[in-house]
Amino acid sequence: MAATQPRSADELGLTIDGVNHLTLPVRDHDRARRFYVELLGGEVTREPSWESVKAGRSNSTALAVRVCEGAEFDLFYQPFGMAQPDQEHPHHAFFVQSPAELDAFRAKLQETGIPTALITRQQNGPTCLAELHFNDPDGNHLQIDCRNYPFSDKVGSAGFDGWDLYYSWRDWPRKR
Amino acid sequence: MAISEQNQATGLRLDSLSHVALPVRDLDRSELYYTQVLGAKFVDRVDVKQTPPITSYESHLDVQWGPVDLKLFKQPFGEPTIEQAHPHYAFTTKGPMIDKWVDHFTSWGIPSVIVCRQHGKVGMGDKCAVELYFLDPDGNPLELDARDYIFSERVVWAPYDHYPLLYHGGEWWEEHKSRFKPTKA
Secondary structure (H helix, E strand, O other): OOOOOOOOHHHHOOOOOEEEEEEEEEOOHHHHHHHHHHHOOOEEEEOOOOHHHHOOOOOOOEEEEEEEOOEEEEEEEOOOOOOOOOOOOOEEEEEOOOHHHHHHHHHHHHHOOOOOEEEEEEEEOOEEEEEEEEEOOOOOEEEEEEEEEEOOOOOEOOOOOHHHHOOOHHHOOOOO | OOHHHHHHHHOOOOOEEEEEEEEEOOHHHHHHHHHHHOOOEEEEEEOOOOOOOOOOOOOEEEEEEOOEEEEEEEOOOOOOOOOOOOOOEEEEOOHHHHHHHHHHHHHOOOOOEEEEOOOOOOOOOOEEEEEEEEEOOOOOEEEEEEEEEEOOOOEEEOOOOOHHHOOOHHHHHHHHHHHOOOOOO
């Protein structure tokens, strides 16, 4: 078909309905499962299977985890392509409802040896939009946001150094 | 303790997606692509004049595509290579829209490919699940999925060749920049 004059998607009524899935590269499905299911509270929706790879129908396989309502991570075995420590983007961010939940997630992450950075870029009087930054064991950048988080001196306001969030996937979870 | 039991015990869950942040090189180009080609709604744009050394890229374009907030940061590196399938970003649409999206992308000079993974289960004329792959002008891999597409001669079987999806973002912008009208003065 010959190319026609470009028009906007709006004019043509082209729409999407929502997120189908987001993919991330991981080196070890067992470790990814511990992180995304046990630590972040996701639910496995599909187990990895190498059958289609062996049959030549796929290049890799994924552990699929629903991390929250409307968002599923397909964690593909791909031992490269994770963002560098000082490369902020791409990243994926989620919301929690309450400051207590954000604090609880931060405590859980730190308990297993995952460094975090709690910062804000929007302060509204006594509260702020708090951003909790951290990496999964493979170095993929994640963020949990909380609106109306109480502002205090434990919330940074000058950004963070991505290298402070670095840890080795092989050493996670930290042995007690 | 089983994983599901552990989750119930802690009750700690992420509530919803806040945003997905992607690296892009030219906010004008991304604004044209994401608002006109993809039909995303402009939310905000912040242009910050920064001089090297830059440790944190501050300029960004925020759009909402369907229910999803995308933050496009002006970071001139970090897009996946064409051989690197992940990370990528997949959204849901309806089967009858897939061919319309393909024609739409073609009219804008953007290559795309419809892929089916239901080997041996579906054929011409059958309702099937497909994945429509394409790139933004910076090479970020995007995907539209539909579960009710009618299998056509446009479909290729997985695995597919990623290379035909490549196009030159700079040349694309040169060809289409006359269509760009900034939303925020």
